[in-house]
Each structure stands twice: as C-alpha cells, then as structure tokens.
Amino acid sequence: RRKEDIAHALQPAVTSDGHRVAVFANIGGVKDAGQIVDVGGEGVGLLRSEFLFMDRSAAPSEDEQTESYTAVIRALGKEKHVIIRTLDVGGDKPLPYLPIPKEDNPFLGERGIRVGLDRPEVLRTQLRALLRASKEGVLHVMFPMIATVQELRDAKAMLAEESKALGIPPFPCGIMVEVPAVAVMAETFATEADFFSIGTNDLTQYTLAMDRGHPKLAPKVDALNPAVLRLIAQTIEGAQAHKRLTGICGGIAGDPHAVPILVGLGVDELSVSIPAIPTVKAQIRRLNLSDCQKLAKRALDCTTAEEVRALMPDLED
Ligand code: PEP
Numbered sequence: 337r338r339k340e341d342i343a344h345a346l347q348p349a350v351t352s353d354g355h356r357v358a359v360f361a362n363i364g365g366v367k368d369a370g371q372i373v374d375v376g377g378e379g380v381g382l383l384r385s386e387f388l389f390m391d392r393s394a395a396p397s398e399d400e401q402t403e404s405y406t407a408v409i410r411a412l413g414k415e416k417h418v419i420i421r422t423l424d425v426g427g428d429k430p431l432p433y434l435p436i437p438k439e440d441n442p443f444l445g446e447r448g449i450r451v452g453l454d455r456p457e458v459l460r461t462q463l464r465a466l467l468r469a470s471k472e473g474v475l476h477v478m479f480p481m482i483a484t485v486q487e488l489r490d491a492k493a494m495l496a497e498e499s500k501a502l503g504i505p506p507f508p509c510g511i512m513v514e515v516p517a518v519a520v521m522a523e524t525f526a527t528e529a530d531f532f533s534i535g536t537n538d539l540t541q542y543t544l545a546m547d548r549g550h551p552k553l554a555p556k557v558d559a560l561n562p563a564v565l566r567l568i569a570q571t572i573e574g575a576q577a578h579k580r581l582t583g584i585c586g587g588i589a590g591d592p593h594a595v596p597i598l599v600g601l602g603v604d605e606l607s608v609s610i611p612a613i614p615t616v617k618a619q620i621r622r623l624n625l626s627d628c629q630k631l632a633k634r635a636l637d638c639t640t641a642e643e644v645r646a647l648m649p650d651l652e653d
C-alpha cells in the first residue's frame with residue numbers, strides 16, 4: 337500500500353459532517369493484540385478472557401493472568417483504551433476445574449457473571465490480576481451477562497475490596513448489555529455502570545428466544561430485527577442520560593448494512609474483528625450523521641429485519 341493510504345487508515349473515523357466514531361478490535365488472545373494498531377484499530381473493545389482458561393486442567397494463576405493482560409495493554413500503548421471482559425463461561429462449555437452441574441437450559445443457567453459471583457475466588461483472582469496490569473495503560477473492565485443491578489453491585493464490591501487490599505485504584509467498570517432486561521433498565525444501570533458494551537449476539541438470541549447457534553434458526557437470529565434495534569436505542573438513550581458511552585461488540589458492529597443505522601442511533605464505538613477494522617472505518621468516513629439519524633428512525637419503524645436490510649439496498653451481501 338502507498339504510504340499516504342496507510343497514514344489515512346490510521347486516522348480516526350469521522351463522518352463527512354464531523355462526527356467521530358471509535359473503531360476498536362475484538363480479540364481472543366495476546367497474539368492478536370499486536371496487529372490492531374497497524375490496521376488502524378483505536379483500542380480493544382472486547383478481549384474475551386476465556387482464552388486463558390480453556391484447554392487446561394487448572395485455572396491460570398494470578399501472576400500468569402497479570403502477565404497476559406499486561407502484554408495486551410502494552411501492545412496498545414499508554415493511551416489506547418483496552419476493555420477486558422471477565423471470564424464468560426457457562427454450562428455449555430464447562431471447564432474441568434470449574435464444574436457446573438448439568439442444566440436443562442445452559443444458556444439460561446449459570447453463565448457469565450453468575451459463575452464468577454458463585455465462585456468468588458475465580459473472579460477475585462482475575463480482578464487482582466487486572467488491577468495489577470492496569471497501571472500499564474488505559475484499562476477498562478466489563479462483566480458479561482449481567483441481568484440485574486444487584487449482580488453489578490456484587491461484582492463492583494469485590495473489585496473495591498481487592499483494590500483496597502492491593503492499594504491499586506479501581507479501573508472503570510462497565511457491563512455487557514446482552515440480556516433484554518438490562519436494555520430495558522439501561523437508564524438505571526447507567527447510574528452504576530461506567531460504560532455499556534452491547535453484545536448483540538446474545539442480546540438477539542435472548543430477545544427472540546432463538547438459539548444463536550441453532551442451524552435452522554440461525555438466519556432469523558438477526559440483530560437488525562427491529563425489536564433488537566429498539567433495545568439498542570433504549571440502551572444508548574439510557575447511557576446518554578447519564579453521560580455514559582455505549583459501544584457495540586457483537587457481530588452486527590461489522591455488518592455494512594448495520595453500521596449507518598448504529599451510527600444514527602448514537603453509538604460511540606464499534607468493536608469488530610481485526611480484518612473488518614479498515615472497512616468499517618472507511619464506511620464511517622462516507623457517512624453523514626444527520627442522514628444516519630434519519631435512517632435509524634426509519635429502521636426503528638420497520639416491521640421485519642428484512643425491511644431494515646432493504647433500507648440499504650445498494651450494498652452487496
Ligand atoms: C455477544 O454476545 O454479542 C458478545 C460479543 O459476546 P460473545 O459473542 O462472546 O458471547
């Protein structure tokens with residue numbers, strides 16, 4: 337690529353009328369972190385910390401975790417935001433050292449933050465490692481699968497205790513918005529969460545009550561379903577009422593049919609796979625915020641996901 341093209345790719349993504357949207361990376365390990373900055377990624381919007389816990393017979397130690405989180409933060413430098421999600425496992429993928437009794441409905445059972453609150457030593461160890469790594473840069477942490485305000489309070493209380501014990505100030509704490517109850521109650525959550533990151537993969541599956549991995553249902557599990565869009569809109573409004581930022585880290589953030597609508601709904605940050613970063617930034621630069629806002633209004637009034645997708649007919653699928 338020409339030098340100017342590369343320099344341009346590293347610039348922020350700003351719409352033609354001057355509205356900036358941050359484009360971050362979703363990553364699943366330390367190795368990926370090294371590639372983000374080169375393709376124009378402006379931060380990490382989601383580090384799935386599961387990679388540290390999978391395929392092993394015992395949980396990773398506090399030191400081992402500290403080392404991995406430190407490596408990710410160092411790869412991004414002193415100024416770029418790194419959002420790390422605490423362990424998100426559940427009954428569908430049990431770990432040998434973290435047994436979860438067999439459940440009839442693992443996706444409605446012990447998963448995400450519920451596992452960490454039930455086994456406090458696992459979450460506390462992770463929080464201590466995150467606190468120790470936090471001095472390397474700008475670390476933000478978020479909790480997965482939050483459903484009630486009490487869960488957030490309990491997780492934050494653990495963080496406050498570990499922070500005090502280590503003498504390291506706490507990092508900003510956000511939540512994944514993946515459960516419809518949280519989107520509906522967003523304005524309340526925004527008084528206690530420092531930021532939101534919408535996990536549209538799970539939010540869509542729980543809104544439509546359709547398994548996101550179901551071979552027959554998968555095509556219908558579309559985050560551009562107007563029901564999901566209305567929940568996204570409600571989440572962003574709740575966040576804005578308390579001056580909190582909202583990102584989207586589910587797969588829809590990298591869908592060209594969705595980007596203009598999400599920008600129009602007022603999202604502050606899109607977190608996508610590393611290869612999608614340049615494309616999403618290029619698309620944002622071609623947009624105009626006021627057009628996107630009109631488009632988003634129309635999308636919210638649509639009846640079906642197909643109708644929403646047809647609002648952007650020029651795009652190739
Ligand atoms: C999501 O649910 O949209 C999300 C980003 O989390 P995961 O895909 O890891 O469940």
Ligand code: MG
Nearest residue numbers: 514535537538
């Ligand atoms: Mg999820």
